[in-house]
Amino acid sequence: MGKVAVGAAVVCAAAACAVAALVVRHRMRSSGRWARAMEILKELEENCATPIGKLRQVADAMTVEMLAGLASEGGSKLKMLISYVDNLPKGDETGLFYALDLGGTNFRVLRVQLGGKGGRVVKQEFEEVSIPPNLMVGSSSELFDFIAAALAKFVASEGEEFHLPVGRQRELGFTFSFPVKQTSISSGTLIKWTKGFAINGTVGEDVVAELTKAIERQGLDMRVTALVNDTIGTLAGGRYYDNDVVAAVILGTGTNAAYVEHAQAIPKWHGLLPKSGKMVINMEWGNFRSSHLPITEYDQALDAESLNPGEQIFEKLISGMYLGEIVRRVLLKMAEEAALFGDSIPPKLEVQFILRTPDMSAMHHDTSSDLRVVGTKLKDILGISNTSLKTRKLVVKVCDIIAKRGARLAAAGILGVLKKQGRDTALRDGSDMQRTVIAMDGGLYEHYTIFSNCLETTLREMLGEEATASIVIKLASDGSGIGAALLAASHSQYLELEES
Numbered sequence: 209m210g211k212v213a214v215g216a217a218v219v220c221a222a223a224a225c226a227v228a229a230l231v232v233r234h235r236m237r238s239s240g241r242w243a244r245a246m247e248i249l250k251e252l253e254e255n256c257a258t259p260i261g262k263l264r265q266v267a268d269a270m271t272v273e274m275l276a277g278l279a280s281e282g283g284s285k286l287k288m289l290i291s292y293v294d295n296l297p298k299g300d301e302t303g304l305f306y307a308l309d310l311g312g313t314n315f316r317v318l319r320v321q322l323g324g325k326g327g328r329v330v331k332q333e334f335e336e337v338s339i340p341p342n343l344m345v346g347s348s349s350e351l352f353d354f355i356a357a358a359l360a361k362f363v364a365s366e367g368e369e370f371h372l373p374v375g376r377q378r379e380l381g382f383t384f385s386f387p388v389k390q391t392s393i394s395s396g397t398l399i400k401w402t403k404g405f406a407i408n409g410t411v412g413e414d415v416v417a418e419l420t421k422a423i424e425r426q427g428l429d430m431r432v433t434a435l436v437n438d439t440i441g442t443l444a445g446g447r448y449y450d451n452d453v454v455a456a457v458i459l460g461t462g463t464n465a466a467y468v469e470h471a472q473a474i475p476k477w478h479g480l481l482p483k484s485g486k487m488v489i490n491m492e493w494g495n496f497r498s499s500h501l502p503i504t505e506y507d508q509a510l511d512a513e514s515l516n517p518g519e520q521i522f523e524k525l526i527s528g529m530y531l532g533e534i535v536r537r538v539l540l541k542m543a544e545e546a547a548l549f550g551d552s553i554p555p556k557l558e559v560q561f562i563l564r565t566p567d568m569s570a571m572h573h574d575t576s577s578d579l580r581v582v583g584t585k586l587k588d589i590l591g592i593s594n595t596s597l598k599t600r601k602l603v604v605k606v607c608d609i610i611a612k613r614g615a616r617l618a619a620a621g622i623l624g625v626l627k628k629q630g631r632d633t634a635l636r637d638g639s640d641m642q643r644t645v646i647a648m649d650g651g652l653y654e655h656y657t658i659f660s661n662c663l664e665t666t667l668r669e670m671l672g673e674e675a676t677a678s679i680v681i682k683l684a685s686d687g688s689g690i691g692a693a694l695l696a697a698s699h700s701q702y703l704e705l706e707e708s
Contacts, residue, residue, distance in 0.1 A: 295482075
């Protein structure tokens with residue numbers, strides 16, 4: 209072989225060695241990166257762990273906080289608000305009732321014709337109306353005049369299938385999903401606006417009085433007989449169809465719970481005890497917190513950067529507003545410390561709340577062999593393309609840890625409520641098992657199947673077989689809208705006339 213050939217062979221061999229070394233180094237670097245990603249995952253799994261013992265501690269802490277909140281105003285992180293609802297619908301209500309549901313950028317007006325035990329809801333109609341953005345930051349009278357005008361228009365379209373007895377006023381249930389200090393079944397002062405509303409002059413005012421004045425300006429003969437929030441509406445809607453409903457839980461963008469309490473078990477109640485002996489309590493459980501909650505660095509950072517640091521800690525762990533955001537924060541750390549998505553950090557991954565919980569749910573529920581949905585979501589939402597199957601599986605695992613922690617904590621919260629009601633063990637009513645029904649509402653519970661299945665499995669696991677047999681969780685989709693109309697019926701000014 210000539211010198212040139214030998215030289216060329218040596219150069220080729222050296223080049224091959226260099227390439228091989230690069231490949232080895234790249235492999236070592238990428239295996240080092242992958243190892244770091246797996247470390248972050250393992251840490252996450254450990255810090256989000258919810259063994260049954262821990263969940264029992266969370267449930268007990270919930271019960272203790274409930275007792276403290278019932279004992280005195282400000283005695284607990286749980287507000288345990290007295291709703292003044294002492295009569296839930298029984299199913300025998302009759303007549304025509306209206307509801308107005310104001311909780312965000314849209315409101316709904318609804319009417320129902322109730323036919324008593326046999327007929328139940330004979331007919332119902334509703335309309336949804338968007339609130340112009342300028343009215344969300346305008347004056348109180350402008351907003352309520354706009355709502356009352358829509359209500360008057362809706363009343364004008366009442367068909368002949370709806371019957372109002374001669375000489376009677378139309379009655380309305382008002383679902384108002386903003387913080388209110390309730391002062392009676394049909395009055396309450398606004399504590400603060402949320403959800404993008406900032407209207408001068410309404411804070412500290414009675415929202416029913418504001419609505420009533422606007423209704424009168426429209427020349428409409430209608431009386432607001434019940435002011436409720438959406439959770440209590442869900443409880444009422446659930447009870448109307450099933451007399452064994454004793455609590456309602458909303459798991460959607462936000463979360464809350466309401467339940468039926470014995471009036472004499474509310475030390476802070478100073479009024480006359482209601483005839484029914486019962487009182488519905490609006491827990492505002494999103495604000496629950498306990499040292500037993502498994503809180504990670506991601507939750508702490510999310511809370512610190514939120515609009516309400518230190519508040520709504522339970523909500524920030526379990527509700528639809530936040531689950532996708534926690535996943536984004538974990539993926540960002542993996543991108544920063546383990547170059548999970550390549551050498552540079554995808555810019556969109558740094559945008560807060562860009563990953564919504566419905567998208568997280570779609571990735572979590574992906575059953576395709578190549579996790580195609582995960583790949584598409586990462587590309588479309590976060591601008592991350594060409595992800596490997598291994599990376600996609602890791603993303604699903606992160607979704608799984610965060611969703612299941614939320615679901616298991618929600619189950620522990622429900623157990624805390626059942627314990628307070630003395631319904632966490634099998635109760636017998638004579639020889640029959642006493643049923644306990646919880647009405648559930650909210651998109652997170654309704655649409656995120658892995659979340660809801662995990663919640664139910666965890667509750668069964670904590671209650672044991674015998675108690676589980678008597679506890680039912682029922683989806684009461686859109687309970688809050690019809691619930692307000694039903695509460696107008698069960699608190700009607702004409703009830704005593706009908707009973708006498």
